Amino acid sequence: MQPTRFEIPEQMRQVAEETVGQARKAVEEFLDATQKAVATAEGSAKTMGEGVADLSRQSLAFIEQNISASLQLAGRLVQARTVEEMSALQQEFLRAQMAAVAEQGKALSTMASRAAADLARRGGKK
Numbered sequence: 001m002q003p004t005r006f007e008i009p010e011q012m013r014q015v016a017e018e019t020v021g022q023a024r025k026a027v028e029e030f031l032d033a034t035q036k037a038v039a040t041a042e043g044s045a046k047t048m049g050e051g052v053a054d055l056s057r058q059s060l061a062f063i064e065q066n067i068s069a070s071l072q073l074a075g076r077l078v079q080a081r082t083v084e085e086m087s088a089l090q091q092e093f094l095r096a097q098m099a100a101v102a103e104q105g106k107a108l109s110t111m112a113s114r115a116a117a118d119l120a121r122r123g124g125k126k
Contacts, residue, residue: 008078013078013079016078017075017078020071020074020075020078023071023074024071027067027071031060031063031064031067034060035060038056038057038060049115049118049119049122050118051111051114051115051116051117051118051119052115052118052119054111054115055108055111055112055115058107058108058111059108062104062107062108065100065104066097066100066101069093069096069097069100070093073089073090073093076089077089077090
């Protein structure tokens with residue numbers, strides 16, 4: 001079966017690549033600002049246990065990983081030359097993300113359990 005060509009004019013492809021790059025930069029700046037805000041909030045929350053702080057940091061790390069994976073997909077889709085290639089890229093992305101989200105869920109669940117146990121042990125004391 002002959003691949004279905006998906007012709008995007010080179011100028012449009014370049015604009016799409018630039019847009020993905022700009023989106024990546026904007027997301028990186030947003031995540032950097034979010035990390036700084038979380039660090040400030042953690043510093044001012046005296047009763048927050050270290051487990052809760054770790055959970056917050058790990059959640060942000062997973063968000064960054066997922067956004068990065070999505071932006072990588074966007075960049076690869078811009079380079080795709082056929083509909084089949086685009087479909088294969090999306091299928092690969094979905095498989096990888098499903099596995100990543102399952103692992104992330106397990107990790108966050110474990111961390112949340114530890115944080116809750118830590119807070120219960122401390123009884124909310126400073």
